[in-house]
Amino acid sequence: xxxxxxxxxxxxxxxxxxxxxxxxxxxxxxxxxxxxxxxxxxxxxxxxxxxxxxxxxxxxxxxxxxxxxxxxxxxxxxxxxxxxxxxxxxxxxxxxxxxxxxxxxxxxxxxxx
Amino acid sequence: xxxxxxxxxxxxxxxxxxxxxxxxxxxxxxxxxxxxxxxxxxxxxxxxxxxxxxxxxxxxxxxxxxxxxxxxxxxxxxxxxxxxxxxxxxxxxxxxxxxxxxxxxxxxxxxx
Numbered sequence: 001x002x003x004x005x006x007x008x009x010x011x012x013x014x015x016x017x018x019x020x021x022x023x024x025x026x027x028x029x030x031x032x033x034x035x036x037x038x039x040x041x042x043x044x045x046x047x048x049x050x051x052x053x054x055x056x057x058x059x060x061x062x063x064x065x066x067x068x069x070x071x072x073x074x075x076x077x078x079x080x081x082x083x084x085x086x087x088x089x090x091x092x093x094x095x096x097x098x099x100x101x102x103x104x105x106x107x108x109x110x111x112x113x
Numbered sequence: 114x115x116x117x118x119x120x121x122x123x124x125x126x127x128x129x130x131x132x133x134x135x136x137x138x139x140x141x142x143x144x145x146x147x148x149x150x151x152x153x154x155x156x157x158x159x160x161x162x163x164x165x166x167x168x169x170x171x172x173x174x175x176x177x178x179x180x181x182x183x184x185x186x187x188x189x190x191x192x193x194x195x196x197x198x199x200x201x202x203x204x205x206x207x208x209x210x211x212x213x214x215x216x217x218x219x220x221x222x223x224x225x
Contacts, residue, residue, distance in 0.1 A: 004155075033212065042217035043156070043200065050211070058212065090155065098143050098204060099163065102213060104155035 003027045004105035006091050012111045013081050021076045021108050023091030031094045032074040033102065034058075034066060036087040043090065049074055050096075081112040117216035119201050124222045125191055133186045133199050133219045141206025146213060147175050147186045148200040156200055159186070188221075196223045 004025045013019050023032065034046040035058075045058030047066040055066060063085060065077045078085055088109050092102040116138040125131040137145070144163045148156040162168055162177035162184060174187040188195055198220050202213040 035215075040217065043202075043215040045212055045214075048212055056211075059214075088153075099161050101146065101158040101161065102156075104157070106155050107153070109153075 004091060004093055004103055006089075006105035006108050008108060009106065010109045012113060014113055015082055017081050019078045019081055019110070021078075021089055021091075021110070023074045023076070023105055025072050025091075025093045025103075025105075027093055027103060028071075029093035029095050029103070030071065031096065031100075032068065033092040033094075034064075034074070034076045035090045035092065036060070036085075037090060037107075038087050046076065078110075078112075081110075083112045086110060086112045117201055117203060117214060119199075119216040119219045121217070122220045122222070124224065127191055127193060127223055127225050129191050130187065130189050131191060131221065133188070133201075133221065135184045135186070135201030135216060137182050137184075137201070137203050137216075139182075139203055139205035139214075142179060142182075142203060143206070144204040145175075145177055145184050146202045146204075147173075147184075148202065148215075150198045150200060150218070152197070159199075191223050193223055193225070196221060 007022045033048040035043045037043050049068045067075050091105040094100045094102045118136045147159040150156040160175035167176045172189045177184045198218040200218045201216040
């Protein structure tokens with residue numbers, strides 16, 4: 001089983017709909033992140049959380065919200081989906097420490113039509 | 114803010130050596146990471162450099178020059194499975210040393 005699990009893996013939704021992407025981890029890491037990846041733009045940080053009571057905006061947080069329900073769970077919501085939010089979304093986790101690598105989930109491919 | 118540059122695409126032949134460069138401009142640099150990402154899959158960690166010099170790990174090596182804002186990933190004895198995107202990422206003061214900022218990635222195509 002994957003250490004960082006994202007659900008769903010693929011989703012097609014309509015413009016204006018609310019959608020939630022979920023991430024759970026069994027690595028016991030405190031830090032969790034949401035990134036989106038677009039062709040030619042690379043990985044960009046949406047939100048991150050260093051513990052259950054800590055939520056921080058990343059580079060591109062507009063149009064998104066998050067909830068850290070537990071140490072192991074971090075969900076990303078699109079309140080009113082729009083077509084330019086069509087992308088590959090990755091959840092990641094890490095421990096603290098400057099040399100700590102990030103471990104990524106398998107990604108959620110979201111299409112907004 | 115950060116500015117991270119990598120070539121968009123590179124091609125190489127099976128068995129050869131390829132060097133993927135990454136240049137960055139940051140404030141308060143504190144570490145550079147390389148990740149490999151196969152198409153449609155999750156990025157996976159390859160290497161970490163925080164001090165100048167070369168870090169070797171099997172067929173892969175990563176080099177860092179902090180004064181030049183420059184790193185490279187060296188892949189030896191290329192295999193077909195090395196065809197992937199290679200992502201350079203830095204940690205610096207602008208993000209409070211708390212998150213990674215990624216370059217746009219270099220797509221490497223290995224041909225027979």
